[in-house]
Amino acid sequence: MAEEKYPINIWVNEERFEKLQKAGLADMCEEMLAGLKVIRVYCNEAQKDKILKTFPTAKFDSATTKSIELLPREVKDKIFDKIVEKQSIDIMDDFLSQY
Amino acid sequence: MAEIGHGGKEIVERILEPTEAAEKIKGLTAIPIRSQIANEVIDLAYGFFTPLEGFMGKEDLDSVCKKMRLADGTIWSIPILFDLSEQEIADYGIKVGDTVLLTYQNNPMAIFEISEIYDYDKRAMCQAVFGTDEEKHPGCARTYAYKDKFLAGKITLVNRPKINPPFDPYFLPPLEMRRKFKEKGWVRIVAHQTRNVPHTGHEWLMKGAWFQTYAELPIEKPLVGVLVNAIIGEKRKGDYIDEAIILCQDQLRKSGYFGDHNHLTSLTFWDMRYAGPREAVFHAILRTNLGLTHHMYGRDHAGVGTYYGPYDAHRLLATVQDEINITPVYSMNWLYCPHCAEITSEGLCNHRDEWQKFSGTVIRSIVQDGVKPPRLIFRPEVFDLVMECAEKYGFGSPFVTDEYLEKRTPVFTIPPLSA
Numbered sequence: 001m002a003e004e005k006y007p008i009n010i011w012v013n014e015e016r017f018e019k020l021q022k023a024g025l026a027d028m029c030e031e032m033l034a035g036l037k038v039i040r041v042y043c044n045e046a047q048k049d050k051i052l053k054t055f056p057t058a059k060f061d062s063a064t065t066k067s068i069e070l071l072p073r074e075v076k077d078k079i080f081d082k083i084v085e086k087q088s089i090d091i092m093d094d095f096l097s098q099y
Numbered sequence: 100m101a102e103i104g105h106g107g108k109e110i111v112e113r114i115l116e117p118t119e120a121a122e123k124i125k126g127l128t129a130i131p132i133r134s135q136i137a138n139e140v141i142d143l144a145y146g147f148f149t150p151l152e153g154f155m156g157k158e159d160l161d162s163v164c165k166k167m168r169l170a171d172g173t174i175w176s177i178p179i180l181f182d183l184s185e186q187e188i189a190d191y192g193i194k195v196g197d198t199v200l201l202t203y204q205n206n207p208m209a210i211f212e213i214s215e216i217y218d219y220d221k222r223a224m225c226q227a228v229f230g231t232d233e234e235k236h237p238g239c240a241r242t243y244a245y246k247d248k249f250l251a252g253k254i255t256l257v258n259r260p261k262i263n264p265p266f267d268p269y270f271l272p273p274l275e276m277r278r279k280f281k282e283k284g285w286v287r288i289v290a291h292q293t294r295n296v297p298h299t300g301h302e303w304l305m306k307g308a309w310f311q312t313y314a315e316l317p318i319e320k321p322l323v324g325v326l327v328n329a330i331i332g333e334k335r336k337g338d339y340i341d342e343a344i345i346l347c348q349d350q351l352r353k354s355g356y357f358g359d360h361n362h363l364t365s366l367t368f369w370d371m372r373y374a375g376p377r378e379a380v381f382h383a384i385l386r387t388n389l390g391l392t393h394h395m396y397g398r399d400h401a402g403v404g405t406y407y408g409p410y411d412a413h414r415l416l417a418t419v420q421d422e423i424n425i426t427p428v429y430s431m432n433w434l435y436c437p438h439c440a441e442i443t444s445e446g447l448c449n450h451r452d453e454w455q456k457f458s459g460t461v462i463r464s465i466v467q468d469g470v471k472p473p474r475l476i477f478r479p480e481v482f483d484l485v486m487e488c489a490e491k492y493g494f495g496s497p498f499v500t501d502e503y504l505e506k507r508t509p510v511f512t513i514p515p516l517s518a
Contacts, residue, residue: 011470013468061461
C-alpha cells in the first residue's frame with residue numbers, strides 16, 4: 001500500500017508569487033478554492049509527526065482536509081524559500097534537518 | 100406569563116437589586132473566583148442553566164455522571180461545580196450552612212449559600228463525562244485541575260456584569276432573548292453554535308439549517324431565524340480573538356448575506372469542555388433556555404481530536420429527544436466544487452473527485468499566510484473586518500497572542516457595588 005502523504009499548503013500571496021515568477025517557477029502553483037494559488041509540499045508520517053512536535057501551533061486537520069495547517073508564517077516562508085532554492089517541492093527532509 | 104425552560108421549570112433571574120445587595124453582603128466572607136467560575140455564576144444567575152439554581156451537590160453530580168440526569172431525573176450532561184482546596188476551606192473557615200460572598204476582579208459578584216461540601220473521584224467523572232480519563236483531553240485536564248473539594252449551593256448575583264464594548268449588544272440572557280424573538284415574530288429559531296469567524300461553509304450551514312427549520316411553515320412573512328450563539332470562554336493561543344468572532348458573525352447580517360428578519364448574533368459565557376456527545380446535549384439544554392426551538396449539529400459537534408465518532412452526538416441526542424424541548428437539525432458538510440463553481444453540500448453534489456473541502460483551520464492558515472481568500476470562500480466584508488479587529492483589538496493579529504491575553508479588555512467586568 002502506498003505511504004500516506006500529508007500536504008502543507010503554502011498559500012501564495014503576491015510577494016511569494018513574485019519570487020516564483022522571478023525564479024521561473026510560477027507553474028508550480030496549483031489553483032484551489034475558487035482561485036487561490038497554493039504550493040503543496042507533502043510530508044510522510046514521520047515528517048508530519050516531527051513538524052507537529054517542532055512547531056506546537058501547527059495543527060493536523062484530521063477531520064476535513066487531512067493537511068498540516070497553522071504553521072507560523074516565518075516557518076512557511078523558510079519552506080517556501082527552500083522550494084525556490086531547490087526548484088522542487090521535495091524538500092522536507094532537507095528542511096527538517098535544521099531542527 | 101412565566102417563561103418555561105429546560106426540565107419544565109420557570110426561568111427565574113437570581114439577581115438582587117443594588118440596595119438589597121449592599122445590605123445582604125455585609126459581613127460575609129469574601130472568596131475570589133476565577134474566570135470559569137465567574138462565567139458559570141452569570142449562567143446560573145440569569146437562567147442559562149435552568150433548572151439549576153446553583154453549583155451541584157454530590158447526588159446531582161453522581162447522577163449526572165452515571166445517568167446523564169440530575170437526581171430528580173431531569174436530563175443534564177455536564178457537571179457544574181465549585182471547587183476549593185481543603186486548606187482554603189479551613190483558611191476561610193467555611194462550613195455547610197454558611198453564606199459567602201464570591202468576588203471577581205476584586206469586586207462583589209454573588210452570594211453563595213453553601214449547602215454541602217464533598218469530594219468526588221475525578222478520574223471516574225472524566226470517564227463518565229468525556230468517555231476517557233486521558234489528561235490530554237482538554238475536558239479531563241480541566242477536571243483534574245479542580246481542587247480536592249466541591250461546594251454546592253444556590254447562587255444569587257449581587258452585581259450585574261458590565262459587558263464591555265464591542266460585546267455589549269450581544270449579551271442577551273434567556274428572558275431578554277425570548278422577548279427579542281417575540282418582537283421579531285419568529286416562531287422557530289435554530290441555534291448555530293460557534294467559536295469561529297465565519298467562512299462560507301459556516302454561512303451555508305446556517306442557510307441550510309434555516310431551510311430545514313422553515314419546513315412546512317407559511318412563507319408570507321418571516322417566521323424563522325438563525326441565532327448565532329458564540330461561546331465566549333477561555334482563549335488559547337492561535338484562536339481567533341473574541342472581538343473578531345462576534346463582530347464577523349454579525350457582519351454576515353450587516354453585509355446582507357442574512358438580514359434582520361432572519362439572523363441574530365449573541366454570546367454565552369462558557370468554557371468549552373469538548374465533551375462531544377455530552378456537550379451536544381448540554382448545548383441543547385442551554386439553547387432551550389434561550390428560547391430556541393431547533394439546534395444545528397454538524398459532524399463531531401464539540402468534539403476534540405479523535406475521541407468521538409462524527410455522528411456520536413447525533414446518536415446520543417436521539418436517545419433523549421423526547422425529554423429535551425428542542426429539535427436537532429443535522430447538517431452535512433458544505434464544500435467548494437470547482438465543477439459547479441459554487442459552495443455545495445456533500446449530500447447534493449456528485450463531483451466527488453473534484454471536491455475541495457475547507458475548514459476554519461484552513462481559512463486561518465490562509466489568512467495567516469497574508470492571502471485574501473476569494474469571496475466564494477470567505478466574504479470580503481468579513482475578511483476586512485478580521486483585519487480591522489486585528490488592528491483595533493488584537494495588537495496587530497487576528498489570532499490570540501500572549502500580548503492579547505495580557506492586555507485585552509475583558510469581555511465583562513464586575514464594577515464596584517453601587518448601592
